[in-house]
Amino acid sequence: MKVCVLIGIILTIGNNLFAQEYRWQQRADYTMNVTLDVKTHILRGTQKLVYHNNSPDTLTKVYYHLYFNAFQPGSMMDVRSRYIDDPDPRIGDRISKLQPDEIGYQKVRSLTQDGAAVTTREYGTLLEVQLAKPLLPRSQTVFEMQFEAQVPVQIRRSGRHNNEGIDYSMTQWYPKLAEYDHAGWHLNPYVAREFHAVWGDYQVNITLDSRYTVAGTGVLVNADSIGHGYGSSGKAIKNNRPTLTWRFRASNVHDFAWAADPDYKHLRTKVPDGPELHFFYQPNSRTKVWESLPELTVRFFQFMNEHVGPYPxxxxxxxxxxxxxxxxxxxxxxVGEGRPASTxxxxxxxxxxxxxxxxLANNEATHxxxxxxxxxxxxxxxxxxxxxxxxxHSRVYEGYRTLARGGKEEPMEQWxxxxxxxxxxxxxxxFKGCILLRHLKYIVGDENFRKGMRAYFATWKFRHPEPLDFIRVMEKASGMQLKWHLNLWTNTKKQIDYIVQGIEANAGRSIIRLTRKGELPMPIDLKVTYSDGSEQMVHIPLNETVAVKPVAPSWHVAPTWDWVNPNYSLELTHPGKQVARIDIDPSGALADVTPDNNFLIVSGGQ
Ligand SMILES: [Zn+2]
Incomplete structure (x- = not known):
């Protein structure tokens, strides 16, 4: 017995170690003191970064992203935008025309590792750092940096003086350590979109002209001396100082963004048992909808807390x-001046x-x-x-069908x-990402889906999940096999296309013939409407799910459809009734590319 217990303990420890080894997280704790000159749009500051190497690997290099460098003529973002067939109109060729005092840049003026100088190589939006000494597994090191950035004229996301007159949109504004995980370094240059980074604690102290209101990540810890709508009274605080230093703190985040404008109106509200919500906008006739945003956003947070998990x-x-x-x-x-509904x-x-x-913070560049x-x-x-x-969801389905039918679709899992x-x-x-969730809900049933999404959030928060991690949680929640759908929907362009071919109707008994024309198989929910107006829901399981989703007792569960067979015959008995109409998927969840052949009105059935 003792030997068995010991072996059990060893196996358990081994499993735990393996789990930690496989999905460890690096950690990057930032302390930044920066000053923004609102006349020159130059930001200067220091960054102290405590980097925890929780990986099993010895690191000899680290990398920083220098995102502002994308806003320079000849950058990858500029060139890509000038060659792609359907450029983002916000970018177009605007970067190529930026003057030296309009471009963005981030320059690392000095960088040390534990006090020793390091060598660096800059390439576009990436900075490669050859460490002064190797960073051993499960150890930490301190990088200290002086840096300078010029805030670009607003081109995309970040910048000064956006179209609506907001002075500073300060996003991706500091040299930011790249993520390293079980898949290695994530060094995507800033070409067009999306980010991935390391979790950590941020202490960011921002000094600028005292007329500006600053909004951003985290909690303002000196709110009572700042005012601008933050303090416990929420009232303005009179001060004669030319500048203010805003002290923000945020724990367990992988980014820090802020914005500043002298004309912001600042509204506050609180989600019951949840976070304090802040709203910053320039009041004018085009931003009236912002007055209703606090209440509508509280309701949204309550909705998400219930369906996904508590905002932390x-x-x-x-x-x-x-x-x-x-x-x-x-x-x-x-942006704040669009149509109220779109805002x-x-x-x-x-x-x-x-x-x-x-x-959850999956890698946005890759998934x-x-x-x-x-x-x-x-x-x-x-x-x-x-x-x-x-x-x-109608716009999502229309958008997908238009692209899929036009032959321009590309696999979702492409970077x-x-x-x-x-x-x-x-x-x-x-659109396809949204439809994937609707498909999963359709495949596993409403309650399994809700359980699964909450389990996904609870299991993978602060851990950078990948597609298989997500689908495994959904499999566990539902007891059904789902990887087949993940594979086909995200890695291929195979389409769903089912057809109600016909019916052989006899008194009290019918054979309904269905055809799978598309290459992507799905289980089928079918609604049979009888001439007396009564309805029968039928579920035809797909072999791939192995288990069958729970359905209401009134549903008829038909024999399983093996996907290799393009045709299926459904036998129904319906004493004393006549079939009037047959509908595949009355919920409209399936992204069937030709939904107009998904129903059949039976002649003589009415
Ligand atoms: Zn988005």
Whole structure:
């Protein structure tokens, strides 16, 4: 017995060690003191970075991202935008025309590792650092840096003086350590989109002209001496100082963003049992919708807390800035003067990212759909639940079908920057990512899906999940096999196309003939409507799921359809009734590329 117990203990320890070894997280704790000169748009400062190497590897190099360098003529972002067939109109050829005092840059003026100088090599938006001494497994080192940045004229996401007159959108504004994990370094240059980084604690002290209100990641710890709507009274504080130093703190985040403008109005509210919400916008006739955002955003947070899991931070800020909508740690920058409905929709999308990009934080450059698509899904679902939108996913399905039928679709799992056209990226990441969740809900059933999404968040928060991690949680929650769908939907362009071919109707008994024309098989929910108006729901399981989803007792569960067979005959007995109509998937969840042949009206059945 003792030997068995000992072996058991050894095996358990071994398993735990293996689990930790496989999915360790590096850690990067930043302390930054920076000063922004609002006349020259130059930011200077220091950065102390305590880097914890929790990996089993000895590191001889580290890398920083220098994202502002993308806003220079000839940069990869500039060239890519000038060659792609459907450039983002916000970029176009604008970078190529930037003058020296309009470009962005980040310059590392000095860098040491534990006091010793290191050698660096800059290449575009990446800085390679040859360490002064190797960083051993499970040890830490301290990098101290002096850096300078010029805030570019707003081109994309970051910059000064955006279209709506917000002075500073300070995102990706500091030299930021690249992520290293079980897959190695993640060194995506800043070509067009999306970010990935290391979790850590941030202490950021920002000094600038005292007329500016600063909004950003984290909690303002000197709120009572700053005012600008932050203090416990929320009132303005009179001061004659030419500058103020704003002291922000954020724990367990992988980014720090901020924005500054002298004209911000600052609203605050609180999610019951949740974070304090802040809203910053320039009040004018085009931003009236912002007055209703606090209440609508509280309801969104409650919706997400219930369906995905509790938001883990103390604050969240919705900030007018940027050039569309973009998610950052504990905040978002969104444009503020659009149609009211689209402003609300954008805020819902970006706030949903707080769960997916902020807390789960899959690598957006390599699996963009895991957070863009999931944010799109919950944005739409919340619009249905909170705003009463009857068909919130319709635009997503239309967008997918148009691209898929037009032959321009590209596999979802392609890295974000490599899509041939921007439109294919948009459909793959946002629309197909959203549809994946609708498919999973359809395949496993509503309750398993809800359980699965909550388990996914609880299991993988702060751990950078990958596609297989996600689908495994959904498999465990449902007891069903789902990897086949992940594989086909994300790695291929195979399409769903089912057809109701016909019916042999006899008194009290019918044979309904279905055909799978598309290469992507799915289980089938079918609604049979009888001439007396009564309905029968039928579920036809697909062999790949192995287990069958739970359905209401009134449903008929038919024999399994093996996917290799393109045809299926469904036998139904219906004493005293006549079939009037047959509908595949009345819920509309399936992204069937030709939905107009998914139903059959039976002649003589009416
Ligand atoms: Zn998004």
């Amino acid at each position: 931070y103390e604050t969240y800020s919705v900030i007018q800035g940027g050039d569309g909508g973009m998610e950052y740690a504990m905040c978002t920058l969104v 609300i929709s954008t805020v819902y999308h970006e706030a949903a990212h707080a769960w997916f990009q902020g807390v 963009a759909w895991m957070d863009e698509g999931f944010a799109q899904y919950y944005q739409n679902e919340a619009k249905g639940a909170i705003l009463g939108d009857a068909d919130p 974000a920057d490599f899509f041939t056209i921007n439109d294919a990226y948009r459909v793959a990441a946002y």
